[in-house]
Amino acid sequence: MGDIAFLDRAPGDVLARLGDVPVTAGRFLADVAALAARLPEAPYALNLCADRYLALVAFGAALARGQVTLLSADRSAHRQRELAARYPGTYAVADGVETVIPAVAAGAWGEGLGANFPIPAERVAAIGFTSGSTGEPAAHAKPWAALVAAARAAAARFGLDDAADQATVIGTVPAQHMYGFETTMVLPLRAPMAIHSGPHFYPVEVAEAVAAAPGRRVVVTTPLQLRALVAGRVAGVSAFISATAPLSPALAAEAEAVLGAPVLEIYGATEMGSIASRRTVEGEEWALYDGVALRAEGADAAAAVVPGLPEPVPLSDLVEMGGGGRFRLIGRRGDMVKRGGKRASLALLNRVLSEIEGVEDGVFVAPEDLEANPAARLAAYVVAPGRTSAEIVAALRERVEAVFLPRPVVLVERLPRNAVGKITRQKLEALRDALPHGVPAHGETEGEAG
Amino acid sequence: MSSTSVMTVLEAEVAALVVGALQLEVRPEEIDPEAPLFGEGLGLDSIDALEMALAISRQYGFQLRSDDERNGRIFASLRSLAAHIEKNRVG
Structure with a gap:
C-alpha cells in the first residue's frame, strides 16, 4: 500500500489555536521534531496529555519515531500500570498528571519549520481500548491508513474541507477517547481546520474558545455536555457534533432552537471508528460515511466494512438496513450498557x-x-x-x-x-x-x- | 476522623445542593465536610462534576472552570467547595 504522509497541510495553514494564539502546520512539525528527538527508544508511547495540542504533538512525535500510541482517557495510576504491564517497554508522555511509569514531559518547542515525513499505510499508529468481556480492556489497533481514510470521510461529511471557512474545532471530548482522537487529533492532520487546545470541560470554557475563534466554529461534544451548553446558552457556534451516546431528539431540537446551530450526530465505536452521521432533528436514519459499507450478519445484526481495517467489525447495536447507505438502530446487542x-x-x-x-x-x-x-x-x-x-x-x-x-x-x-x-x-x-x-x-x- | 466537624450554614446549603442535584442516597447532614467528594469519599465522578457546575451556576450565578479544579482543590471536600462558592458567588 505504500506510504501516506503524516501531514496533508500547507506549512502556513493554521493547525491549532492555543487560546487565541495560532500555530501553523510548519511550526507544529517543528514541535513534533523537537519532542521526537527527546523520546526514548521504545515500542509504545502512552499519551496522557490533557492539553489537546500537546497530545497532538506527542502523537506526531511517536509516529515520527515509529512508535505506537496507546490511547487512554483514563489517566489513573492503576491504568498506567495495567497498560505498562501489558505492553512491555511502554513509557508515558504527560503534561501535568502524576505518572507511575517511566515518563517524558510533553511540550518541547521547536524552531523554524519542521519537515513532513512518510508513514507506512499499514503500520499501527494507535491502539484504543474498550472494556473487555473478561474485565481486562480489549485493544483495538488502528492502522495509519484507516485513520487517514476516516478523517477524509469526516471532513467531506461535515463540510470541513474548505480552507476559506477558517474552521476551528473545539472538542469537549478527551483527545484519547476514540471519537475525540479522530475528530480533534487526526482530522487537523488532513482537513483545513484548526483545533483549540482547551481545556473545554465546562460551558464557560467552550464559550471563551468559541469567542476567540475567527471563522466557522464546530463544537465536538457529547449529549451530556450539549445539555450543559444549552443551559449555559453558549452562543456563536456554527455547528455541533455529538457522539458517545444517543442524542434525544428533544434535546437536539432544543439545542438547535436555543443555540441557533445545526446539531449533527456521529455513529461509531472504538473498534471501528466513526462510520455514519445524521442531523438528529431530521429523523432517526443514519447515513454511512463514504467508503464504509454495512454487511448483514443474520437477523438484525451487521458488521461494518471500514477502509483500512483488516476485518469487518461487528456492531454492538441491532440495525435495520435501508437503501443508499442508510440504516436505523433498533436495539442493543447482548447485555451491553x-x-x-x-x-x-x-x-x-x-x-x-x-x-x-x-x-x-x-x-x-x-x-x-x-x-x-x-x-x-x-x-x-x-x-x-x-x-x-x-x-x-x-x-x-x-x-x-x-x-x-x-x-x-x-x-x-x-x-x-x-x-x-x-x-x-x-x-x-x-x-x-x-x-x-x-x-x-x-x-x-x-x-x-x- | 473528622465526621464530627460542624458544618457552616453555607456548607449545609451546598450539601443539600449536592445531594439534590446528584440524587445521592445520603442525607446532607451525613456528609463529612472534610471528606473527598470524588473517588473514595462521596464517590462522585466527572459526569457529576458537570451536573454540579450546572447546579452551582443556577444557584450561585458563577461558572466552574477546569483550571480551578484540575488539581482537585475545589472538589477536595464539601468544605473547599463551599469556600470556593463563598469567594465566587454573585449576589
Missing part, C-alpha cells in the same frame, strides 16, 4: 458484584433511560447480610469504572430468582420500576427525558 462514552456488560458487572466478600447474591439494573438521560445511573440489588451499601460501593470501585458504580445500592433479603436460578426479564423490570425515582436533574430542559 453504555454511559459516559464507556461500555460494560451487565453480566460482567454482576459477576464482579457477586465476587465481593460478603455478597451472597446481586444484580445490576439499568434504567430504561440510561443513555438518554445524563442523570440516570445503574442501580444494584444486593443480598449481603452484615455489609453496608457504602462497603459494597467501595469494593466495586476497585474493579469497576466510576461511571458504572451503582447508585443506589438496595440491600434486600433475597433476589426474585426462579426455579432454575434465573431472574426473569419480567422480574428485572419490576425491580427497575421499584427503584426510587429522584428529581430528573434536567432543570429547564423540559421533555428531554426519553
Whole structure:
C-alpha cells in the first residue's frame, strides 16, 4: 500500500489555536521534531496529555519515531500500570498528571519549520481500548491508513474541507477517547481546520474558545455536555457534533432552537471508528460515511466494512438496513450498557458484584433511560447480610469504572430468582420500576427525558 | 476522623445542593465536610462534576472552570467547595 504522509497541510495553514494564539502546520512539525528527538527508544508511547495540542504533538512525535500510541482517557495510576504491564517497554508522555511509569514531559518547542515525513499505510499508529468481556480492556489497533481514510470521510461529511471557512474545532471530548482522537487529533492532520487546545470541560470554557475563534466554529461534544451548553446558552457556534451516546431528539431540537446551530450526530465505536452521521432533528436514519459499507450478519445484526481495517467489525447495536447507505438502530446487542462514552456488560458487572466478600447474591439494573438521560445511573440489588451499601460501593470501585458504580445500592433479603436460578426479564423490570425515582436533574430542559 | 466537624450554614446549603442535584442516597447532614467528594469519599465522578457546575451556576450565578479544579482543590471536600462558592458567588 505504500506510504501516506503524516501531514496533508500547507506549512502556513493554521493547525491549532492555543487560546487565541495560532500555530501553523510548519511550526507544529517543528514541535513534533523537537519532542521526537527527546523520546526514548521504545515500542509504545502512552499519551496522557490533557492539553489537546500537546497530545497532538506527542502523537506526531511517536509516529515520527515509529512508535505506537496507546490511547487512554483514563489517566489513573492503576491504568498506567495495567497498560505498562501489558505492553512491555511502554513509557508515558504527560503534561501535568502524576505518572507511575517511566515518563517524558510533553511540550518541547521547536524552531523554524519542521519537515513532513512518510508513514507506512499499514503500520499501527494507535491502539484504543474498550472494556473487555473478561474485565481486562480489549485493544483495538488502528492502522495509519484507516485513520487517514476516516478523517477524509469526516471532513467531506461535515463540510470541513474548505480552507476559506477558517474552521476551528473545539472538542469537549478527551483527545484519547476514540471519537475525540479522530475528530480533534487526526482530522487537523488532513482537513483545513484548526483545533483549540482547551481545556473545554465546562460551558464557560467552550464559550471563551468559541469567542476567540475567527471563522466557522464546530463544537465536538457529547449529549451530556450539549445539555450543559444549552443551559449555559453558549452562543456563536456554527455547528455541533455529538457522539458517545444517543442524542434525544428533544434535546437536539432544543439545542438547535436555543443555540441557533445545526446539531449533527456521529455513529461509531472504538473498534471501528466513526462510520455514519445524521442531523438528529431530521429523523432517526443514519447515513454511512463514504467508503464504509454495512454487511448483514443474520437477523438484525451487521458488521461494518471500514477502509483500512483488516476485518469487518461487528456492531454492538441491532440495525435495520435501508437503501443508499442508510440504516436505523433498533436495539442493543447482548447485555451491553453504555454511559459516559464507556461500555460494560451487565453480566460482567454482576459477576464482579457477586465476587465481593460478603455478597451472597446481586444484580445490576439499568434504567430504561440510561443513555438518554445524563442523570440516570445503574442501580444494584444486593443480598449481603452484615455489609453496608457504602462497603459494597467501595469494593466495586476497585474493579469497576466510576461511571458504572451503582447508585443506589438496595440491600434486600433475597433476589426474585426462579426455579432454575434465573431472574426473569419480567422480574428485572419490576425491580427497575421499584427503584426510587429522584428529581430528573434536567432543570429547564423540559421533555428531554426519553 | 473528622465526621464530627460542624458544618457552616453555607456548607449545609451546598450539601443539600449536592445531594439534590446528584440524587445521592445520603442525607446532607451525613456528609463529612472534610471528606473527598470524588473517588473514595462521596464517590462522585466527572459526569457529576458537570451536573454540579450546572447546579452551582443556577444557584450561585458563577461558572466552574477546569483550571480551578484540575488539581482537585475545589472538589477536595464539601468544605473547599463551599469556600470556593463563598469567594465566587454573585449576589
